[in-house]
């Protein structure tokens with residue numbers, strides 16, 4: 372076991388585009404589609420004992436991705452995520468003492484890698500507002516099994532930190548950018564941050580290919596769909612369009628605000644013809660499309676109109692150590708208490724296994740034309 376060294380839908384009724392017929396390729400994947408954890412994650416154990424079997428949940432899904440939120444704070448106030456009237460001056464963010472330390476995060480991440488996780492993604496809130504994030508990346512990079520380490524960021528603070536992050540072992544970065552038009556972008560981020568600050572970061576990243584995430588909201592940034600496609604084609608970035616989701620309870624989501632993925636693909640296809648790409652791995656969230664002229668690809672994350680719960684292999688760890696097994700979860704499972712009790716690695720392993728075995732989440736498959744009426748964790752608390 373790794374010990375870090377101590378360091379400083381179905382019923383949405385939305386029509387799909389002919390390019391997107393039928394359900395998501397993963398929608399009905401059989402449990403057998405999930406391979407056990409690669410031998411490399413178990414290296415070192417096999418000689419003394421049979422490798423432990425990776426846990427599988429009640430719908431036959433294994434655990435492959437861990438998203439780690441390192442803070443619930445952010446320097447943006449995107450209307451669809453942290454509306455200023457809710458996340459204003461008086462909002463009580465987590466006190467520092469509540470946050471997991473980098474060493475605690477790395478220890479938990481090592482346990483998840485032993486359980487089959489292959490990708491660790493740092494997110495937030497805005498992960499780069501947490502000081503010295505590169506020290507966490509360096510700890511994660513020492514986890515045996517060589518997990519893929521990635522970061523999702525709004526990009527505004529990236530240029531100053533990218534060299535240290537890359538040197539520490541960061542492999543990939545996804546930059547969120549909803550428009551190239553300053554007026555539209557600033558209306559969306561509600562923090563007066565211009566597009567140029569994010570673009571500088573994307574250019575400086577030197578981690579290629581940089582992925583761009585664009586949330587599309589009806590009547591707000593639809594006109595940016597094509598300019599963003601053109602921009603990403605020219606720069607060699609991989610663009611992912613994201614359907615606006617009903618995460619949390621504060622963004623006032625309505626189905627009529629969603630631009631269905633089929634409509635987005637049709638808009639791009641009309642100008643730059645596309646053809647579908649096969650999923651790279653079971654549980655891939657984005658539907659991918661290649662430009663027929665060879666100028667790269669786009670993806671669409673259609674969690675509203677084409678739910679992919681059956682292939683969902685993601686767990687999410689909040690900044691204070693709550694484990695969520697669904698983006699739309701109501702409550703997390705406390706890992707910080709056992710971590711600080713202090714539990715042994717074997718005990719923590721057993722806690723996570725028990726949680727995962729009991730998992731039966733499939734919120735997006737159950738959502739209808741309206742968001743389900745129940746309390747949900749905010750996106751800024753557990754990341755995207």
Ligand code: SAM
Nearest residue numbers: 451452495496497523524525547584615616755
């Ligand atoms: N602050 C970082 C950022 O914006 O990239 C990381 C955290 S943010 C919660 C992760 C992703 O979730 C971003 O790409 C963001 O656009 C997306 N997101 C936030 N709220 C969303 C919503 N209501 N629907 C769809 N995507 C959303």
Ligand code: SF4
Nearest residue numbers: 445447449452496525
């Ligand atoms: Fe901040 Fe990211 Fe949420 Fe925007 S989407 S408010 S940048 S956490």
Ligand code: SF4
Nearest residue numbers: 680683697698734735
């Ligand atoms: Fe996974 Fe929950 Fe999203 Fe379904 S709704 S894909 S279970 S996170």
